[in-house]
Amino acid sequence: MDKNLDIDNIDIKILAELMKDAKTPYTEIAERVFVSGGTVHVRMKKLEKLGVVRGASLSVNFAQLGYDITAFIGIYLERSSMFEEVAQKLEHIPEVLNINYTTGEYSMFIRIICRDTAHLREVLHEKIQSVPGIFRTETMISLQERLHRPLQIADL
Numbered sequence: 001m002d003k004n005l006d007i008d009n010i011d012i013k014i015l016a017e018l019m020k021d022a023k024t025p026y027t028e029i030a031e032r033v034f035v036s037g038g039t040v041h042v043r044m045k046k047l048e049k050l051g052v053v054r055g056a057s058l059s060v061n062f063a064q065l066g067y068d069i070t071a072f073i074g075i076y077l078e079r080s081s082m083f084e085e086v087a088q089k090l091e092h093i094p095e096v097l098n099i100n101y102t103t104g105e106y107s108m109f110i111r112i113i114c115r116d117t118a119h120l121r122e123v124l125h126e127k128i129q130s131v132p133g134i135f136r137t138e139t140m141i142s143l144q145e146r147l148h149r150p151l152q153i154a155d156l
Contacts, residue, residue, distance in 0.1 A: 006046070006050065007047070007050070007052065010033060010035060010039075010043065011043055011046075011047060011052075012153055012154055013032075013033045013154055014029055014033055014040055014043055014044065014047075015047065015052070015053070015153060015154075016152065016153050016154035017029045017032055017033065018044075018056075019150040019151075019152075019153070020150075022056040022057065026040040026041055026044070027040075059148075062113050066115050067113045067114060067115055068114075068115065068116060069113065069114040069115070069116060069117065069119070069120050069141060070111065070112070070113050070141070070142040070145065071111070071112050071113075071114065071120060071139050071140065071141045071142065072109065072110070072111055072139070072140045072142065073109070073110050073111075073112060073124075073128065073137050073138065073139050073140075074105065074106035074108075074109055074137065074138040074139075074140075075106055075107060075108040075109070075110065075128075075134055075136075075137050076106060076107060076134070076135045076136040076137070076138075077107040077108065077133055077134060077135060078133050078134075078135045079133070080107050082133035083101050083107065083108065085132075085133055086108065086131055086132075086133045086134060087099050087101070087108070089131045089132070089133075090108075090110060090128070090131060093112075093123070093127045093128065095112045095113055095114055095119075095123045095127070096110055096111075096112050096128075097110075097111045097112060097113055098110060098111040106138070110128075112128075120139075120141075124137065124139065
C-alpha cells in the first residue's frame with residue numbers, strides 16, 4: 001500500500017485520459033493535464049514500475065471476426081484449494097478471456113468467447129470440463145453486452 005502514496009492527482013488525471021483511449025499521444029495528454037509530454041512519459045514509466053499500469057489493450061469487436069458467442073461459466077471445483085492448479089490449466093485454453101476466483105455458489109467464474117454453439121460445446125466438453133479438479137460447470141450465454149468501460153477514476 002505504501003507504493004500508492006507516490007500516486008498523485010496528476011497521475012490520476014493521466015490514467016483517466018489514457019483509460020478513455022490508450023492510443024492518445026502523450027503530447028495530447030500533456031495538454032489536457034497541463035504538464036509537459038516528458039512528464040507524462042516519466043509518470044507512466046513510474047506507474048508501470050509500481051504495477052499500476054500493466055500494459056495497454058485493444059478493444060476488438062469479436063463478432064466481426066466470426067466469434068458470435070460470449071459465455072460466462074460458473075465452475076464448481078472438487079476443492080477450493082485447487083484454484084491455482086485449475087486456473088493454470090484454463091490459462092492455456094485460448095477461448096478463455098477472464099478467470100475469477102469467487103465467493104458464493106461457484107468457486108470460479110470465467111468468460112469465454114466462441115465462434116458458434118458447436119465451438120462452445122467443443123470448448124466446454126473437450127477443454128474446460130476435462131480439466132482435473134473441475135467438478136461441474138454452469139454456462140450462461142450473453143445475448144448482448146450493453147456496457148464495457150474502464151472505471152472512471154478521476155470522478156471518484
